[in-house]
Amino acid sequence: MNIFLRFLITVVACGICHGEAGANRNPDELISQCPDYMIEQYKMAPYIKIANFLQTMPVESRAATLRNWAAAEGGVNERKLHVICQMLFCRKDGSSVIRPSVLGGNGVFDRFPRNEFYGPIAVYKNCPILLKNAYRLGGMALPSSVLVESCIKGDLWRDFKFEVLSAVEERKIIEEFLRDEKWADLVGEVGHLAFFKTQAESGPRE
Numbered sequence: 580m581n582i583f584l585r586f587l588i589t590v591v592a593c594g595i596c597h598g599e600a601g602a603n604r605n606p607d608e609l610i611s612q613c614p615d616y617m618i619e620q621y622k623m624a625p626y627i628k629i630a631n632f633l634q635t636m637p638v639e640s641r642a643a644t645l646r647n648w649a650a651a652e653g654g655v656n657e658r659k660l661h662v663i664c665q666m667l668f669c670r671k672d673g674s675s676v677i678r679p680s681v682l683g684g685n686g687v688f689d690r691f692p693r694n695e696f697y698g699p700i701a702v703y704k705n706c707p708i709l710l711k712n713a714y715r716l717g718g719m720a721l722p723s724s725v726l727v728e729s730c731i732k733g734d735l736w737r738d739f740k741f742e743v744l745s746a747v748e749e750r751k752i753i754e755e756f757l758r759d760e761k762w763a764d765l766v767g768e769v770g771h772l773a774f775f776k777t778q779a780e781s782g783p784r785e
Contacts, residue, residue: 606632606644613659616699621709623749623778630666630707630741641667642731649724658699660723665698666707668735676730701762705741706752709778749779 609632613625633641645663648656661677668676677698700707744752753775756762 606648610648610656610659610663613662615658616662616709617658621778622780623706623708624744624746626662626666626707627705627741628743629663631743633663633667634740638736645727645731646724649722649727654723657723660727661699662707664723664726664730665700666702666741667737668730668733669702669737670735676726676735701756702739703756703759704752705739705744706749706756706779708753708756708775746779750776753779 606629609625609629613629614621633644636644645660645667648663649660665675665677670676675698700709702708757772757775
């Protein structure tokens with residue numbers, strides 16, 4: 580067989596296989612792998628993977644997927660969407676779409692970087708870092724359905740593109756975060772260093 584013809588057949592076959600693999604990726608399965616930060620041990624990898632996947636979708640499909648998750652019976656995705664929305668959306672001034680927690684009454688709130696607001700996570704160099712174990716939003720949180728709809732209607736999609744990282748890369752970014760003077764006081768107040776480092780341990784990846 581002509582070498583060029585063989586090459587074309589191989590390219591077409593690979594394209595079909597890739598398309599089938601992409602079609603078989605189930606968003607509901609991906610979100611099921613994301614830990615609930617109030618119940619399970621938090622890991623960054625599943626959230627990075629789901630943000631990366633959603634950003635490959637057309638905006639309309641992405642919005643429809645978020646709405647479906649928000650409408651899930653029993654609110655099983657409620658806190659997961661707090662993280663996902665904070666990763667995918669930000670206000671025009673770059674601040675989070677989730678309002679901050681007071682982190683208790685010990686003044687830790689005052690140590691957040693000025694003019695920046697964070698919810699459960701800080702998006703730091705591609706990583707959604709959980710700021711506090713058993714994080715609680717100050718006051719009553721918006722239902723995820725309201726949060727998702729507000730973000731979509733406000734066209735607040737974040738320009739930053741998330742990339743799936745290795746565990747080694749995640750740990751390096753965590754280490755940079757822990758050395759960052761901007762976060763030094765907060766890190767010292769909210770938990771042991773091990774709490775942050777374990778977020779980069781093994782989780783579902785490609």
